[in-house]
Each structure stands twice: as C-alpha cells, then as structure tokens.
Amino acid sequence: MPNYNWPPMDQRQQMGKRQSRLDGIEKATGRARYSSDLNRPGMLFAVMLTSPYAHARVRSIDTSAAQKLAGVTGIRTIVKAGDEVNWVSQEIAIVAATSEQIARDAVRLIQVDYEVLPHVVKEENLAKAGNRARPAGEQVTGDPDKAFKEADVISEGQYGIPVLTHCCLESHGQVIEWRGDTIYFYPSTQNVSGIGPDLAKNLEVPATQVKVHMDHVGGGFGSKFPSDRWGIECARLSKESGGRPLKLFLDRATELSIAGNRPSAFAKIKVAAKRDGTITGWESTSWATGGMSGGGMPPIPYVMTNIPNRRLNHSAVQTNGGPLRAWRAPNHPQASFLTCAAVEDLAAKLGMDPLEVFAKNVQWAPEARRETYLHQFKKAAELSEWSKRWHRRGDSGPGTVKRGMGVGICTWGGAGHLSNCKATIHPDGSVEIELGSQDLGTGTRTVITQVAAETLGLPLDAIKVKIGDNSYPPSNASGGSTTVGGVSSSTRIATSNALEKLFEKVAPAWNTTADKLEAAGGKIQVKGDSSKSLTWAAASKKMGVQSITEMGQNDPKNPRGLNTQGVCGVQIADVSVDVETGVVKMNRLVAVQDCGLVINPKLAEGQVAGACIMSICGALMEERIMDAATGRVLNPEMEFYKLAGIGDIGEILVHMDIRPEMDSRGVIGLGEPPTIGGIAAIANAVANAIGVRVPVVPLTPDRVLAALEEKRSA
Amino acid sequence: MSKHQDELDPKTRKAGFSRRGFIRGVGATGGALGGAIWTEEEAQGAQGAVKTAGPGAVPVTLNINGKEHKLNIEPRMTLLDACRNQLDLTGAKRVCDRATCGACTMIMNGKVVYSCTVLAIDAQGKQIQTIEGISAGRPHAVSVAFVNNDGQQCGYCTPGFVMAAKGFLDRNPNPTYEQVKSGLGGNLCRCGTYVGVRKAVLEAAKAVKGGKNA
Numbered sequence: 001m002p003n004y005n006w007p008p009m010d011q012r013q014q015m016g017k018r019q020s021r022l023d024g025i026e027k028a029t030g031r032a033r034y035s036s037d038l039n040r041p042g043m044l045f046a047v048m049l050t051s052p053y054a055h056a057r058v059r060s061i062d063t064s065a066a067q068k069l070a071g072v073t074g075i076r077t078i079v080k081a082g083d084e085v086n087w088v089s090q091e092i093a094i095v096a097a098t099s100e101q102i103a104r105d106a107v108r109l110i111q112v113d114y115e116v117l118p119h120v121v122k123e124e125n126l127a128k129a130g131n132r133a134r135p136a137g138e139q140v141t142g143d144p145d146k147a148f149k150e151a152d153v154i155s156e157g158q159y160g161i162p163v164l165t166h167c168c169l170e171s172h173g174q175v176i177e178w179r180g181d182t183i184y185f186y187p188s189t190q191n192v193s194g195i196g197p198d199l200a201k202n203l204e205v206p207a208t209q210v211k212v213h214m215d216h217v218g219g220g221f222g223s224k225f226p227s228d229r230w231g232i233e234c235a236r237l238s239k240e241s242g243g244r245p246l247k248l249f250l251d252r253a254t255e256l257s258i259a260g261n262r263p264s265a266f267a268k269i270k271v272a273a274k275r276d277g278t279i280t281g282w283e284s285t286s287w288a289t290g291g292m293s294g295g296g297m298p299p300i301p302y303v304m305t306n307i308p309n310r311r312l313n314h315s316a317v318q319t320n321g322g323p324l325r326a327w328r329a330p331n332h333p334q335a336s337f338l339t340c341a342a343v344e345d346l347a348a349k350l351g352m353d354p355l356e357v358f359a360k361n362v363q364w365a366p367e368a369r370r371e372t373y374l375h376q377f378k379k380a381a382e383l384s385e386w387s388k389r390w391h392r393r394g395d396s397g398p399g400t401v402k403r404g405m406g407v408g409i410c411t412w413g414g415a416g417h418l419s420n421c422k423a424t425i426h427p428d429g430s431v432e433i434e435l436g437s438q439d440l441g442t443g444t445r446t447v448i449t450q451v452a453a454e455t456l457g458l459p460l461d462a463i464k465v466k467i468g469d470n471s472y473p474p475s476n477a478s479g480g481s482t483t484v485g486g487v488s489s490s491t492r493i494a495t496s497n498a499l500e501k502l503f504e505k506v507a508p509a510w511n512t513t514a515d516k517l518e519a520a521g522g523k524i525q526v527k528g529d530s531s532k533s534l535t536w537a538a539a540s541k542k543m544g545v546q547s548i549t550e551m552g553q554n555d556p557k558n559p560r561g562l563n564t565q566g567v568c569g570v571q572i573a574d575v576s577v578d579v580e581t582g583v584v585k586m587n588r589l590v591a592v593q594d595c596g597l598v599i600n601p602k603l604a605e606g607q608v609a610g611a612c613i614m615s616i617c618g619a620l621m622e623e624r625i626m627d628a629a630t631g632r633v634l635n636p637e638m639e640f641y642k643l644a645g646i647g648d649i650g651e652i653l654v655h656m657d658i659r660p661e662m663d664s665r666g667v668i669g670l671g672e673p674p675t676i677g678g679i680a681a682i683a684n685a686v687a688n689a690i691g692v693r694v695p696v697v698p699l700t701p702d703r704v705l706a707a708l709e710e711k712r713s714a
Numbered sequence: 715m716s717k718h719q720d721e722l723d724p725k726t727r728k729a730g731f732s733r734r735g736f737i738r739g740v741g742a743t744g745g746a747l748g749g750a751i752w753t754e755e756e757a758q759g760a761q762g763a764v765k766t767a768g769p770g771a772v773p774v775t776l777n778i779n780g781k782e783h784k785l786n787i788e789p790r791m792t793l794l795d796a797c798r799n800q801l802d803l804t805g806a807k808r809v810c811d812r813a814t815c816g817a818c819t820m821i822m823n824g825k826v827v828y829s830c831t832v833l834a835i836d837a838q839g840k841q842i843q844t845i846e847g848i849s850a851g852r853p854h855a856v857s858v859a860f861v862n863n864d865g866q867q868c869g870y871c872t873p874g875f876v877m878a879a880k881g882f883l884d885r886n887p888n889p890t891y892e893q894v895k896s897g898l899g900g901n902l903c904r905c906g907t908y909v910g911v912r913k914a915v916l917e918a919a920k921a922v923k924g925g926k927n928a
Contacts, residue, residue, distance in 0.1 A: 024861035027869030030805020030845035037804035169870040218870030441868030613906030638810035647895040
C-alpha cells in the first residue's frame with residue numbers, strides 16, 4: 001500500500017509554494033463563465049413576484065392578465081389562496097418569458113389580494129418581543145450565586161450585533177433546462193454533488209436524471225446549498241415550455257431580503273472575577289433572531305467554555321424576516337463579540353491590560369488549544385506594537401481624534417469532509433483529477449493541483465483538474481471550512497494509488513518492485529539509483545493502451561493523519577475615532593491564524609485578509625435594517641446595505657502560524673476562523689479609544705456619538 | 715395619491731407602469747419641482763421636442779471593442795444587459811444594478827461608466843470598451859497584476875475592478891498608494907480582496923509604463 005503521509009515540510013516541491021491561483025487569469029479577463037453568464041440557445045428568462053408584506057394571508061391570486069401578455073411562456077404560483085406569507089419578499093409566483101423585461105412586465109400584471117396580518121420585525125428589545133421570544137431553558141453550571149457574592153469585582157454590560165445578509169455578488173439562481181428525461185442544472189452553488197439529489201427530491205424524480213455543472217460561483221459564504229424554491233419552479237417552467245432553457249437570478253433586493261442572513265445576537269452579560277483578572281463566574285441572558293425559526297444560540301462564553309459557575313439563558317425570537325442561512329462560522333462571530341466585549345469591559349474595570357486578562361483566562365479554554373492562544377497573543381501583540389500603542393481605556397490623550405487598540409479571538413473545527421477523487425494517468429502521460437467539488441474563490445482548484453503535482457513529482461501544468469460537475473466522484477458541499485482538508489486528502493490518496501499502479505508497470509524492467517520506486521522532478525526512478533530513471537512520458541508508455549484510473553477517499557472517520565480539526569486565532573485592531581463626528585477609521589487589523597499544514601500560503605493569507613475585511617464591514621457598516629411599521633427591509637440594495645470599499649480598511653497584516661508543530665497536524669480548513677474575531681477586536685478598540693463601550697455594532701457615527709453623549713451625561 | 719406612490723403600493727398597482735413612463739413623469743414634474751431651471755410649461759414644451767423611441771424593439775447600433783453591433787432591442791434595455799444577454803459579452807456582471815458596486819464597469823469614450831445605468835440606446839455613437847476588448851489576444855497588464863497579487867477570490871467583482879483600474883491608470887499613470895485607495899472607491903468586493911487589488915494596481919502602473927501588455 002502506498003504511503004499517503006504528506007512529505008516532510010522541507011522536501012515539498014509544490015505544496016507550501018506561493019502559487020498564484022490557476023483560474024486567476026480566466027477570472028481577471030472576464031473569460032470565466034459563472035452560471036449567471038450562460039446564454040443557451042432559445043433561453044427564456046424568469047422573474048419572481050414576491051410578497052410586499054411581512055405577514056399576510058393571500059386571499060386570491062389572479063394571473064390571467066399576465067398570462068395574456070405576448071412573450072409570456074408560463075407562470076407558476078408558489079402560494080395559493082388561504083396561504084400565509086411570513087416575511088417580506090417571500091416567493092409568490094414566477095413568470096417565464098422570452099425576455100427579462102417581458103417577464104418583469106408580466107409580474108406587475110399579477111393581482112394578489114392580501115389580508116395584512118400583524119408582524120414583528122425588531123428584536124433589539126427582548127421585553128417587547130412578547131410571545132415571539134422562545135426561551136431555551138436555563139443552563140446552570142457550578143454555583144454562580146456564590147461566585148458573584150464572593151467576587152472581587154463584577155463587570156456588567158449589554159451588547160448587540162444585528163442581522164447581516166450574505167450579499168453574494170452573484171445572486172442566487174440558475175439556468176435550468178428539463179429536456180426529456182434529463183434536467184440540465186447550472187446553479188450558483190456551494191454544493192455541486194449534493195444539489196442534484198436535493199432538486200430531484202423536490203421534483204420527485206430520480207436523482208440520476210439531474211446533471212449539474214458549474215465552473216465558478218460568485219460568492220456563497222454559507223448561503224448556497226439548496227436547490228431553492230426558484231430552482232424547483234424554474235425546472236417545472238422549463239419542462240412546461242417544452243424543455244427550453246430558463247434563467248433566473250434574483251434581483252438584488254430579493255437577494256438581500258430572502259436569500260440568507262446571519263442571525264443577530266444580543267446579550268446582557270455579568271462577569272465575576274478576582275482582582276488579578278481571573279474570571280470566576282458568568283451570567284448571561286441572550287437573544288437572537290434569524291427569521292421565523294428564531295436564531296441560533298451563540299456559544300458563550302466563547303473559547304473560555306470552562307469558566308466555572310455559569311448561568312445561561314437564551315431566547316430565540318421569531319421575527320417576520322427572511323430565513324437565516326449558514327454564514328461563515330455560524331454563531332461564532334456573534335459569540336466572539338459578546339464574550340470578548342465582556343472580557344474587555346472587565347479588564348477596563350480592573351484597570352488591566354486586556355491581553356493579560358485574556359491570557360489569564362485561557363485556562364478556561366480546552367486544554368489542547370491553550371498554548372497556541374498564548375503564543376498567538378504574543379505574536380499579535382508584537383505585530384500590532386501593542387506595548388507601544390495600548391493605553392488604559394479612554395486614556396488616549398488630548399485632541400478630538402482618539403486612537404485605541406482591541407483584541408478578539410476565534411476557534412473553529414475545520415476537519416476535512418467526505419470527498420472522493422478519481423485520478424487518471426493516460427498512456428501519453430497526461431493526468432486528470434476529477435472531483436465533484438467546487439471552488440468558491442478559496443483556491444480549491446489550485447490546491448488540488450498542487451497536491452496532485454506534489455504526489456506525482458510533476459509540474460502544475462501537467463495536471464488537469466476537473467471539478468464543478470456531478471458526473472465526477474462526489475465531494476461534500478463546501479461549508480464549515482471542510483473542503484480543503486477533504487479534497488487535499490482524497491487527491492493525495494487517489495494520486496498515490498494511481499502512481500503505485502504506474503510503478504507496478506515500470507518496476508519489472510528494472511527487475512525491482514513498486515515500493516522501491518519514486519516519482520520526482522518529472523521522472524520515475526529507483527530510489528537512490530539515478531541510473532535507473534525514466535521520464536514521466538516514457539514511464540507512462542509502459543501502460544500500453546489502457547489508462548490507469550484510481551480512486552481516493554477522505555473518510556472523515558479515518559483521515560489517516562492527512563487532515564484534522566481545531567484551530568485558534570487572535571486579531572488585534574488599531575482604530576482612530578473622531579469624537580466630534582463619531583467616525584471610526586481603521587488604522588490596522590492584525591490577524592494571527594493557524595490552520596495546520598498550509599498548502600498555499602499566498603491564497604491562505606488572501607483568505608484571512610478577506611475575512612478581516614468582512615469583519616470590518618460587520619463592525620463598522622453592515623446591518624440589515626427593518627422598518628417596524630411596514631415590516632420591510634429598508635436597505636435591500638448596495639447603496640445603503642454598506643460594505644467597505646478599498647479605502648475603508650486601513651492596513652491588514654496577516655500572520656499564518658505555520659510552526660512545524662502546526663504543520664505536522666495535517667490540513668485544516670480556513671474559510672471560517674478568520675471571520676470570527678475581527679468584530680470583537682474593532683469594537684474593543686473603539687471602547688479603548690473613546691473610553692466608553694458602544695454597545696451595539698456596527699459602530700456607525702450615530703451610535704458612537706450616542707455612547708459618548710451617555711458617558712458625558714452620566 | 716400621486717401616480718408614483720400609487721404604483722409603489724402593491725394593493726393598487728395596476729398594469730401599464732413602465733420605466734419609460736416613470737422617467738417621463740419624473741422628468742416633467744421633477745424639473746418643475748427642482749424649481750430653479752424650468753417652469754412646468756417649459757418642461758412640457760421641451761418634452762414635446764424630445765425624440766422618443768419605443769415602446770417595443772428599435773434598431774440600436776453599438777460600437778463595442780472597435781466593432782459595430784446592430785441590435786433590435788427595447789429602448790429600456792441597459793448597455794450591460796445588451797452586452798450580456800444579446801452579445802454574449804458576459805465579463806461585466808450585473809450585481810447591484812444601481813450604479814453602486816462597479817461590477818459592470820466599462821469604458822465609454824475613455825470614461826469609466828457603470829454600464830447598468832447607461833441605456834444601450836444612449837450608448838450609440840460612442841466607443842465602448844469591455845473587459846473582453848482589453849483582453850483580446852493576450853491578457854492586459856492590469857489583469858496579470860490582479861493574478862500576481864491575488865486581487866481576487868470568487869472573481870465576480872474582478873472584471874469590473876480590472877476595467878476601473880485600467881480607466882484609473884489611463885488618467886493617473888503614476889499613482890501613489892493613497893491615490894489608488896481613493897481612485898478605486900467605486901468598486902465593491904464581498905470576499906475582501908482589496909489588499910491584493912491595491913498591490914495589483916501599483917504593479918500594473920509599473921508594467922504599463924514599461925510598455926507591457928497595455
């Protein structure tokens with residue numbers, strides 16, 4: 001059996017290299033075809049009618065005028081008379097027509113009569129949530145009452161983080177054609193191998209009938225797993241039109257209203273501590289919403305999960321808003337913000353350096369991670385010039401622009417998912433690697449190529465990697481930072497297996513056995529005997545006319561040491577706040593992150609930097625704003641759903657923690673962890689700068705000024 | 715209730731609303747409400763003199779990447795949709811559809827424009843450059859720099875960013891780091907690739923000056 005272990009760090013030829021992404025030039029020249037770019041012969045366009053009300057009962061739907069409009073090829077109603085709609089922009093009907101404009105005109109001709117019902121769309125104030133709040137039941141560990149009675153110091157605070165939306169630049173949607181027995185499905189998805197069976201189940205046809213293909217996806221962030229209502233109905237509309245291809249991609253307002261959101265999280269937190277900063281007790285009342293299903297419970301106290309003496313209460317608040325979907329590290333950024341803000345407030349109350357307080361309380365983190373946090377605190381402090389720049393809260397000197405520093409932390413799993421890879425070596429020496437996976441822009445194609453080239457001793461351009469099609473061996477969806485561990489391991493195993501077969505073809509000529517051979521530098525040779533060597537092409541000819549095809553699987557139950565889980569990360573923000581205008585300016589965000597063995601440091605650093613920028617958006621700009629009176633989303637477009645621009649981010653400094661002891665753990669996913677700690681770091685830096693906690697993010701000028709005003713009048 | 719409000723209220727929303735009608739309504743009353751420029755009579759007088767097109771498809775000729783394209787499209791179709799849906803030029807993306815994000819950036823008569831808010835019919839007689847045009851034959855130096863510096867992840871904003879960067883460098887061949895940060899503020903990326911984009915634009919400036927693939 002081949003040795004699947006990763007080659008030692010210092011012997012790697014392709015892995016560990018700062019390789020540019022291999023599909024980069026395709027994307028940067030506009031040649032890359034996303035599913036939303038497909039133009040198929042005879043293609044129809046579909047547009048969806050959605051609910052203008054947050055809560056209503058449909059009395060009647062009349063599509064007759066729309067049906068009569070020239071160019072309309074089909075209409076499907078999604079709700080019927082008597083049905084309730086529970087959030088604004090909920091799907092009502094879909095129209096297919098020969099042009100998008102005609103489909104839009106037809107949507108306007110559909111008459112829907114609604115009985116408007118009462119709605120709740122705001123959750124900031126738990127007391128006002130009434131029976132929409134569903135308590136999860138109190139959790140008590142140890143003796144919190146005693147801990148608070150005996151505490152040297154008690155710190156209290158209230159914090160909040162609102163609902164965000166994914167705002168994928170390529171909106172949700174698909175091109176789909178149902179011709180005869182076959183459904184050709186071109187979605188924008190994170191789930192190439194799983195979305196076909198999902199669609200088939202919804203359409204009640206065998207999964208074998210659905211062919212899925214997608215070359216590129218314009219952002220997912222956790223929101224693009226299912227086939228969705230619009231995918232299902234468009235399939236039917238295509239069938240009804242005699243199999244014509246049909247395109248529907250959500251308009252921006254619908255995308256931001258119903259195609260996924262990250263739940264909010266609010267909490268009142270009380271921390272008991274000793275004078276030296278050791279936390280001895282924790283009490284929190286938290287609540288959250290992500291629509292009618294309520295909201296996830298943020299895992300607090302975050303990282304310091306073993307704080308003794310805890311009392312936790314959480315309520316899920318049902319609101320009439322679009323449904324939540326997974327959003328990079330579900331519930332973790334919220335938990336990190338709530339916890340790190342409470343710890344920072346404790347440190348300020350004690351007059352201590354928060355890094356010292358965090359370090360002291362790492363004892364409450366899982367044992368395996370403690371040393372890593374301590375190392376990362378030190379590294380992040382060094383890179384951010386913490387000892388030079390940190391000051392006591394509010395002690396930021398004269399002038400109207402105040403500078404401050406703050407810290408946030410993260411943890412995540414990131415073990416490789418179930419992934420199958422097929423590796424084929426052809427007699428002409430060409431190599432094909434096939435996986436039913438997808439590249440979300442994380443560099444999946446590139447790292448698969450690097451692993452295959454490493455294993456086969458070939459240059460990158462000798463490897464043809466094929467992903468994005470459900471005719472390839474299935475890999476799980478890309479969610480939870482599971483892809484890189486999964487696909488790198490399955491690729492390593494499949495290519496090792498194929499190479500072993502090639503060795504078996506070549507070995508007899510040298511009167512030796514497969515286990516004595518190695519592949520390196522484009523050659524197959526006998527280990528330690530350079531006289532017995534063949535070029536890759538010459539060796540491949542030995543297989544005659546039959547290609548070698550071998551499979552490899554990453555089995556999450558037995559990842560063979562190729563991938564593992566469990567990472568830490570520390571982020572430190574350096575901000576300036578103008579106390580006259582309330583404007584927060586990023587000076588620098590430092591991120592120290594481990595993720596085991598790093599296959600491509602260039603792409604890994606880009607992934608972390610991107611996550612930092614997403615955190616800046618969440619900390620300073622981004623929030624879905626609901627209107628209590630109408631129940632509508634007030635900012636379902638990109639003018640007022642604010643994202644950071646290129647000038648808003650300050651400097652981003654990324655340090656990948658790739659010490660040998662990290663590398664030896666194997667590959668670990670990176671998509672989620674660096675998105676977690678930034679909001680906490682920035683919010684804490686602002687508190688440090690201006691001397692008062694701004695309780696709710698994003699830290700917009702109005703909120704900053706309100707906090708300052710409260711401090712003045714206190 | 716004005717016509718505009720009426721149309722926004724789904725309970726009373728009726729057939730017949732068109733973008734053209736809406737623009738005409740705003741044009742007439744908006745000019746008058748603006749006050750200083752036109753009286754209502756003057757506005758209506760001017761309106762009468764305006765050449766109208768449609769409804770229904772009309773012939774439109776576009777000069778894109780140095781080539782004439784004759785189309786038969788509705789006057790309400792944007793330049794972006796004409797390129798994407800009629801000409802299969804899909805490098806420019808439709809993201810915000812409201813001139814906020816820059817994913818649809820093209821260069822028209824040397825000026826950077828958001829093609830989602832330019833009507834195709836208004837783009838007639840102008841020289842339009844798209845990402846496909848600057849990438850013909852070989853990748854443009856700006857595209858190469860985006861790859862070298864990893865100024866992209868999912869890549870959906872990238873063609874727009876490349877066009878905006880090209881337009882920026884055409885006007886600012888020797889930009890400072892600070893100028894890059896302000897000069898490319900009209901494009902948004904969700905994955906967060908700005909660190910790479912900043913480096914890419916500076917590298918591209920050097921490459922363009924050196925005569926590489928510009």
